[in-house]
Amino acid sequence: MSAGHIEGRLPVWRAAWVVARRDFLAVLMSKTFIFFLLGPLFPFVIGGLAGGIGAEVRDTVDRPVLGIAMAPAATVQFERAHARLQAELGDYIPGLVRVDASGDFDPGAALRGSEVNMGAIVGGTLEKPQLYGPAEQVAAWQGRVGLIAREARSGGAAPLPQVASTTTQGSTAGETRTRLFTAQGGQLLLFMLTMLLAGMVLSNLVEEKGNKIIEILAAAIPMDAVFLGKLFAMLAISFVGITVWGLVGGGLLSMAGRSLADLSPPAVGWPAFFGLGIAYFSMAYLLLGSVFLAIGSMAATVREVQTLSMPVTMMQLMVFLFASYAMAQPGSGVEMAAMAFPLSSPFTMIARAAQDAALWPHVLALVYQAVWVAIFVKVGAGLFRSRVMKSGAQDRRPLWRRMLTRRRRPVPAAR
Known part of the structure; x- marks a missing residue:
């Protein structure tokens, strides 16, 4: 038993x-x-x-990067200015990645469908850059995008351009x-x-x-x-x-x-x-x-x-x-x-x-x-x-x- x-x-x-x-x-x-x-x-x-x-x-998670959707010539200038400033300021300047803006480009859809941890997208021109992204990310990066755009235009000698912003519903980074x-x-x-x-x-x-x-x-x-x-x-x-x-x-x-x-x-x-x-x-x-x-x-x-x-x-x-x-x-x-x-x-x-x-x-x-x-x-x-x-x-x-x-x-x- x-x-x-x-x-x-x-x-x-x-x-x-x-x-x-x-x-x-x-x-x-x-x-x-x-x-x-x-x-x-x-x-x-x-x-x-x-x-x-x-x-x-x-900090081990991927930091959000900035997408760029400008004209080809402006994109090249923006990337060169970004590299110079990132070498001087380090992590203060976010990483940069190109975004395909051909066809009917929708920044919100591009952010949500991105395979990388993209926080916002900059478009427009170097004189009038346009920043798309969540409100908190736009507020954090607006000044930095203006700094890069000024560096791309005049090497830092001109005044900071006014960066327009458009908030989206959300992003992969957020x-x-x-x-x-x-x-x-x-x-x-x-x-x-x-x-x-x-x-x-x-x-x-x-x-x-x-x-x-x-x-x-x-x-x-x-x-x-x-x-x-x-x-x-x-x-x-x-x-x-x-x-x-x-x-x-x-x-x-x-x-x-x-x-x-x-x-x-x-x-x-x-x-x-x-x-x-x-x-x-x-x-x-x-x-x-x-x-x-x-x-x-x-x-x-x-x-x-x-x-x-x-x-x-x-x-x-x-x-x-x-x-x-x-x-x-x-x-x-x-x-x-x-x-x-x-x-x-x-x-x-x-x-x-x-x-x-x-x-x-x-x-x-x-x-x-x-x-x-x-x-x-x-x-x-x-x-x-x-x-x-x-x-x-x-x-x-x-x-x-x-x-x-x-x-x-x-x-x-x-x-």
Whole structure:
């Protein structure tokens, strides 16, 4: 008879519900839960520091270039002047690319259909240049285009020409940049929440190992149920905390006169983005939580947990940096690898939701991640069972040896 169907025991899922309800209520009614809700104040400081790193990520994305759609002779003069000024002023002068202006030329269509990251198009003549593009890009480049046009006409001796402007509905550069901000924000928020909340699983496990509650639970219900119950209880507690923080943060933003309309909308839209964010947070939490429980089963004391927490934290950081690097290279092999690696897949996919409107990849990704959650839970529960059920006899071997090998079962004495 299997361990999961011993006579008198509850079925696995019902027993898991009992453990989850017990842990959820115990944490929710504890005095320390208030301090837990105050915890995110510290990650906000870290998030501000991470903003500097985010600027480096944005710099890896192609800078918008200026398209030129002038007469051939004027184009040659403009390009020569552009090269001279770019050599002197560097990145202040945007890159330049020729645009085919033959036939019925539509600047807005040319911007939206461009394969390069084109921010605006300059047309007209050197005496009266015309700049087409989004309002914010036109405002940023109007003076620079006038500077190049003056250099092309007189080598910098004449006054700056008046640059006329025509705004368009949007461009590849505008959409790419604004969606990148949303992708970065979603990815960073998902990482911070996972890093902040997943540690509760490890601390809860070590506490109950110390006061022998785990042994009592293991004797009464299947070990797989204990494992699942603790995971989902801590996930439910996490959603309680996220709800409180979201309401407080939303209230503060409303008082400051800010709303979602002030932010760059993701490619899939805000409702789908929030729904995917909840799903990917759940997957990231369950994946990391199952790893934490497996590691916690190897630690016998709080000191050993502290020893293990550093490499686990570094692993989380490396996974986040890998997903951030993949975000800046959409469609590349790096992004495919980040999607395939289970621990980085949720972070990569939430960034993709902000940059790509297709929904079917997220259905496949969630199914794929759920399969890995089942694998991690099964393997972790097996290791958890083999360690916890032996906790009655103290294993005095070093921690590294216990992590690499299993303790031999005692051979029964011959009768």
